[in-house]
Amino acid sequence: MEVIIQKKSPVYLNALRAFEASARHGSFSEAAEELNVTAAAVGQLVRGLEDWLGMPLFHRSSSGRNRLKPTEAAENALPDIRAGLDRLVVGLQLLHESTTSGILNVTVSPAFAAKWLMPRIDRFQTRCPDTDIRIETSLKLADFKAQGLDIGVRYGDGTWPDLVAEKLMDEDVFPVCSPSFQAADNLRSPQDLIETTLIHDLSVDPSKGFVIWQTWLAAAGVEGETPQRGMRINNSAAVLQAAVEGRGIALARSILARDDLASGRLKRLLPSMKVNSKLAYYVVYRAEYAALPKLRAFKNWLFDEAGARD
Numbered sequence: 001m002e003v004i005i006q007k008k009s010p011v012y013l014n015a016l017r018a019f020e021a022s023a024r025h026g027s028f029s030e031a032a033e034e035l036n037v038t039a040a041a042v043g044q045l046v047r048g049l050e051d052w053l054g055m056p057l058f059h060r061s062s063s064g065r066n067r068l069k070p071t072e073a074a075e076n077a078l079p080d081i082r083a084g085l086d087r088l089v090v091g092l093q094l095l096h097e098s099t100t101s102g103i104l105n106v107t108v109s110p111a112f113a114a115k116w117l118m119p120r121i122d123r124f125q126t127r128c129p130d131t132d133i134r135i136e137t138s139l140k141l142a143d144f145k146a147q148g149l150d151i152g153v154r155y156g157d158g159t160w161p162d163l164v165a166e167k168l169m170d171e172d173v174f175p176v177c178s179p180s181f182q183a184a185d186n187l188r189s190p191q192d193l194i195e196t197t198l199i200h201d202l203s204v205d206p207s208k209g210f211v212i213w214q215t216w217l218a219a220a221g222v223e224g225e226t227p228q229r230g231m232r233i234n235n236s237a238a239v240l241q242a243a244v245e246g247r248g249i250a251l252a253r254s255i256l257a258r259d260d261l262a263s264g265r266l267k268r269l270l271p272s273m274k275v276n277s278k279l280a281y282y283v284v285y286r287a288e289y290a291a292l293p294k295l296r297a298f299k300n301w302l303f304d305e306a307g308a309r310d
Contacts, residue, residue, distance in 0.1 A: 012049065012052065013088075014045055015045040015046065015048055015049035015052075016049070016081055016084075016085065017035065017085065018031060018035065018041075018042045018045035018046050018049075019045075019046050019049055019057060019074075019081070020078065020081055020082055020085060021034050021035055021042070022042060022046055022058070022068055023057075023058075023068070023070045023074065023075075023078055026067040026068050026069070027067060027068060028042045028043045028046070028068065029042075046058070055071075055073065056071055057070060057071060057073075057074040058070055058071065058074065059071060087288075090288045090289070102130075102131065102132070102294060103131075103132045103133075103134055104131055104132070104133050104134070104150050104151065104294045104295065104298055105134050105136065105147075105148055105149045105150045105151075106133055106134065106135050106136065106149070106150065106151055106152060106153075106298070107135075107136045107137075107138070107142040107144075107147075107149050107151075107152035107153075108135065108136075108137060108152060108153045109137065109138070109139055109153075109154075109155065109236075110137040110138070110139065110235060110236075110237065111203070111235060111236035111237040111256055112153055112155070112255075112256070112281070113135060113137045114237040115236075115237050115240065115255075115256040115257070115258075115259065115260075116255060116256060116258070116259075117135070117153070119259055120305050121133065123301070123305070124298065124301045127297070127301060128294070128297050128298075128301075131294050131297065131298070133298075136149065139203060141154075141160070144162070144163065144284075144285070144286050145162075145286070150285065150289060150292065150294075150295050150298075151283065151284070151285040151289075151295050151298055151299060152283075152284050152285070153168060153281055153282065153283055153284070153302065154281070154282050154284050155279055155280070155281050155282075156208070156209075156279050156280075156282065157209065157278070157279060157280075158280065158282050160284060162286065163284045163285065163286060163287075164284065164285055164286070164287050164290065165282040165283070165284050166282060166283045166284075166299075167280050167281075167282055168280070168281040168282055168283050168302060168303065168306050169255050169280060169281040169306045170276070170277070170280045170281075171253050171254040171255045171276075171277050171280065171281070172254050172274055172275060172276045172277060173211040173216060173251060173252065173253055173254070173275050173276075173277050174251070174252060174254070174268055174269070174270070174271070174273065174274070174275065175193065175216075175249050175250070175251060175252070175268070175269040175270060176240070176243055176249070176250055176251075176252040176257055176260075176261070176266040176267065176268055176269060177243050177246075177248070177249045177250070177266065177267065177269060178243060178244055178245065178246040178265070178266065178267075179264065179266075179267050180246055181243075181246050181248070181249070183196050183197065183249075184196070184249065184267075184269055187269055187270065189270070190217055190220035190221065190222045190270060190273060191222050191225075193213075193217065193222075193227070193249065194217075194222070194225050194227055196229075196248070196249055197229055197230045197231075197247070197248035197249065198213055198227050198229060198230035198248055198249050198250075198251075199230055199231045199232075199233065199239050199242050199243055199247060199248045199249065199250040199251075200212070200213060200227075200230055200231065200232045200233070200239075201233060201234075201235075201236055201239045201250075201251065202232050202233060202234040203233075203234045203235055203236055204236070208279075209277075209278045209279045210277075210279065211251065211253075211275060211277055212251065213227050213251055214226055214227070216251055216275055219275045220270075220273050220275065230248050230249075231247055231248055236253070236256060237256070239251075240252060240256060240257055240260055240266065243266060244260060244265045244266060249269065252266070252268075253277065255281060281306075283299050283302055283303070285299070
C-alpha cells in the first residue's frame with residue numbers, strides 16, 4: 001500500500017498511518033522512508049497519538065538496531081487499523097475513478113491475451129474510448145492488491161481467495177492441425193494419434209485439472225498409452241501456432257483455437273470425440289471494486305464478446 005502523508009489530512013489519520021508503518025517495519029526511520037517524511041516527523045506523530053490515547057503503543061529498546069515492538073494492546077488493534085486504512089484507500093480510488101475514463105489494469109494469461117483478448121480489444125476501445133487498458137500477462141497468479149490490478153480473466157475452477165469470480169466461458173478440448181498436414185488424412189480413431197507427430201503444451205499442469213495428451217487419450221478410450229513423439233512448447237499460443245505451421249497435431253482448447261478454426265488456419269480432427277474441460281474461464285476482481293464504472297464496462301464487454309450474458 002503506497003501512502004503519502006499530506007499536510008491537509010486530519011492529524012490522527014496521519015498518526016495512524018505513521019503508527020501502522022512503524023509497527024510493520026519495526027522502525028521509525030524505515031517507516032519515514034515509506035511515507036516520504038523524516039523519522040523525527042514519524043516519531044512525533046506516534047507520540048502525539050500515544051498522548052491522545054493516554055497509553056504507549058511501542059516497547060522502545062536501545063539495544064540492537066533500536067527495533068520497535070508494539071505493545072499487546074497495539075498489536076491487537078493493528079488488524080482493524082490496517083483494514084480501515086485499506087478501505088480508505090479503496091474509497092478514495094473509487095471517488096477518483098468515478099467515471100469510465102482513466103486506466104484499467106487487466107491481468108490475463110499470455111495465451112488468452114494473444115489468442116482471444118487482443119484480436120477483440122479494439123471493440124472495447126470503440127465502446128469506451130476514454131478508458132486506456134494496461135494488460136499484465138503472466139502464467140503466475142497475480143496479487144490484485146499488491147499489483148494494483150482491477151480485473152482479470154483466469155482459467156481454473158472458479159475459486160481464488162479474496163476475488164469475486166464470474167464464469168465467462170466453458171470449453172472443450174480436441175485435436176487440431178493445419179489443413180495441409182498430410183499425416184492427419186490417415187486418422188480414423190484416437191488410437192491412430194499415437195503414431196503421429198504430436199505437439200505437447202508444457203505450460204499446463206494436469207494436477208490442476210488441465211487436459212494433456214495422455215488424459216485426453218484416456219478419456220477417448222485409449223488406455224495405457226503415453227505419446228512420446230513430437231514437439232514440446234511452454235506456451236499455449238505458440239502450440240497452436242506450431243500446428244498452424246504444420247509442425248504436428250496440437251491438443252487445442254476451444255476458446256483459444258476459436259479464431260484459427262473460424263479462419264481455416266486450423267481444422268478439428270475426430271469431431272465425434274468430445275472431451276469437456278473441468279476448468280473454465282472466469283472474470284475475476286476484488287469485491288470492493290465491483291461498482292467501479294470502468295470495471296463494470298469492461299466486464300460487460302467481456303460477457304458480450306463471449307456471448308455468455310444472461
